[in-house]
Amino acid sequence: MPSKKALVRRPAPCLAEGLVTHVEREEVDVDRAVRQWEAYTEALRAHGWETVEVDPADDCPDSVFVEDTVVMFRNVALIARSGAESRRAETLGVEEAVASLGCSVNWVWEPGTLDGGDVLKIGDTVYVGRGGRTNAAGVQQVRAAFEPLGARVVAVPVAKVLHLKSAVTALPDGTVVGHIPHMDAPSLFPRFLPVPEPSGAHVVCLGGDKLLMAASAPKTAELFADLGYEPVPVDVGEFEKLEGCVTCLSVRLRDLYA
Numbered sequence: 674m675p676s677k678k679a680l681v682r683r684p685a686p687c688l689a690e691g692l693v694t695h696v697e698r699e700e701v702d703v704d705r706a707v708r709q710w711e712a713y714t715e716a717l718r719a720h721g722w723e724t725v726e727v728d729p730a731d732d733c734p735d736s737v738f739v740e741d742t743v744v745m746f747r748n749v750a751l752i753a754r755s756g757a758e759s760r761r762a763e764t765l766g767v768e769e770a771v772a773s774l775g776c777s778v779n780w781v782w783e784p785g786t787l788d789g790g791d792v793l794k795i796g797d798t799v800y801v802g803r804g805g806r807t808n809a810a811g812v813q814q815v816r817a818a819f820e821p822l823g824a825r826v827v828a829v830p831v832a833k834v835l836h837l838k839s840a841v842t843a844l845p846d847g848t849v850v851g852h853i854p855h856m857d858a859p860s861l862f863p864r865f866l867p868v869p870e871p872s873g874a875h876v877v878c879l880g881g882d883k884l885l886m887a888a889s890a891p892k893t894a895e896l897f898a899d900l901g902y903e904p905v906p907v908d909v910g911e912f913e914k915l916e917g918c919v920t921c922l923s924v925r926l927r928d929l930y931a
């Protein structure tokens with residue numbers, strides 16, 4: 674059944690200690706990050722999404738990046754097992770949240786690793802980035818979980834950035850948008866539009882023509898507006914310092930049964 678709920682998780686007070694892998698560490702202003710997170714969740718609500726707060730995980734610096742902890746396909750939640758050990762404790766509250774929303778819950782098991790940021794769904798096609806956080810066993814477990822439900826899983830090499838969705842996401846019509854210098858295998862995507870800014874590669878489809886995007890990608894916003902979309906910019910600068918982006922701050926639940 675169509676639903677418009679989005680899981681979000683309040684930033685932990687220790688957010689500034691979050692992991693950085695492909696960028697230089699910069700000081701994070703946690704108060705500013707909280708204000709940005711509030712504006713982000715407000716933008717979701719303003720466009721008809723009911724935000725569901727997962728219990729905070731105050732000891733987990735990266736817990737605000739809730740997208741990495743779970744992958745949804747229809748009503749089935751696959752609880753991730755991060756390639757970064759320091760992030761594994763984040764899944765507990767998320768399991769409870771998705772179970773209480775009536776989802777069927779599966780888990781990625783050792784030796785598999787998977788971060789939700791490596792999974793891009795376009796219709797029934799599920800692209801899975803195989804990179805620093807997601808290994809081959811993780812990709813196999815996504816196949817095992819979702820192919821029986823009708824998914825077609827496509828594995829994508831990811832070496833230049835943290836996650837597949839650091840490099841590409843998709844417009845409402847399924848066109849993949851990406852920043853080519855950050856991509857390892859652009860030819861894997863059948864319909865592809867390059868964008869001029871790294872953070873322009875991150876869109877959250879809010880419904881209709883509306884695209885939630887980072888304020889740091891004004892040229893890409895212009896490009897999308899020129900194609901008939903309505904960009905909704907939000908400042909996620911403090912999260913960008915930790916390799917986060919607009920997609921990783923929520924998990925949209927579009928096919929709940931309840």
Ligand SMILES: NC(=O)NCCC[C@H](N)C(=O)O
Pocket residue numbers: 691692693694735738740741757760789790791835836838839915916917918920921
């Ligand atoms: N899906 C995402 O883009 N997640 C961002 C995670 C950033 C966090 N600092 C990490 O390295 O795990």
